[in-house]
Amino acid sequence: MTNPTPASAAEWPLWEVFVRSRSGLDHKHCGSLHAADPKMAIQMARDVYTRRQEGTSVWVVRSDQIVASDPADKDMYFDPMEDKVYRHPTFYKLPGSVDHM
C-alpha cells in the first residue's frame, strides 16, 4: 500500500451510533455506518441498529469528530494504574443504608 488514495469525495462519511435502550440508561455505542448527512445518519441508525426493539433514542456522531487516545500511549496512560488498588473505595465500611456504591 505505497499509494494510499485519499478517501473519494464521493464516499459518504462514517458515523458512530449510540443507542439508549431504556429511559434512564445511558446511550451506548453500538456500531457505525455510512450516511450523507445527519438526517440520513439518524434514519439509517434507526433502521440498522434498532430493528429488534433495542432503542428508545439514538445519537449519531461523525466519526472524524471523535478525539481518541493514541494506542501507542497505552503503556504510559493506563498501565500505571495496575498496582494501585488503594484507589478503589474498598477499604471503607459503608453504612447499610448506602446501597449500590
Add this chain to the structure above:
Amino acid sequence: MQASIAIESTPAVQYLLRLGDTCLILGQRIAEWSGHAPILEEDIALSNMALDLIGQARAVLTHAGRIEGLGHDEDQLAFLRDEKDYRNLTLVELPRGDFAFTVLRNAMVATLMKLLWERLRDSSDAELAGIAGKAVKEARYHQQHAADWVVRLGDGTEESRRRIEAALADLWRYTPEMFESDAVDEAAAAAGLGPRWSELEAPWRAEMRTILDEAALVEPKEAAFRSTGKKGVHTEHMGYILAEMQHLQRSFPGGVW
C-alpha cells in the same frame, strides 16, 4: 398443484382486500431490493419496510378471511387466489424499476397509506381500527424515509435528477386510480368501515406537492389513462409476480416453516 380458491366478494371483503393486497404486493416488490440496494444501510431500511408491509398485509388478510366467513386464512388469501381476485392498486405491481422509481413509488404509496390508516383508526370495525393504530406509525416512517430520498435525488446530481424525473413521468399516471370511488367505497363509508378513498385525494395531493416542491420537481399533468387494479383488472406484470409468490404454496399446499 393446489387449485385456486374462490372468493366471496362482498363490498367489505373487497374494501379490505384493496388495503391488504396493496400492502402485500408492494411489500413483495420492495423485498426484491434485498441484497441489491445501492448501499448496505438502505438495503436494511428497504427490507424493514417490506417486512412492515407484509405484516400489515397479514393482519388485514386474516381479518378479511374472517369477515368473508369461508374459513380462508392469510396464507390461502395471499397465495391461492387467481389474479382477478387481487384488488391492489396497479401502481404497486409495476416492476421495481431503478432506485428513483422505487423511492418515488414508496413515497406516493406511503403517503396514501398513512392518510388511510389515520382514518381507519376510527373504523367501526374494532379489529381494523386496532390494525390501523399500529400501522399508521410504520407508514409515517415509510413516508418520511422515502420522501427524503425523493428530495435528495431531485436535488442531487444530473443523473439522479434525470432518473427521478423519469420515475415521476412514469408513475404519476397511476395516481387517479387511488381516488376513484365506487360502490365498494360507498358501502364502506355507509357502514363506518372506512373512508371513501376519494376523501384522501386533497390531503394526498397537498402532501405530495410539498415533497415535489422540495425536490424541485413539477407535478405532471393529469392524463386520461386509468389503471384498474382495484377492480381486479391488472397489468401484464401481475401474473409474473404472483407466479413467484405462489409457486411454493401451490406446489406444497399448506407448507410451513
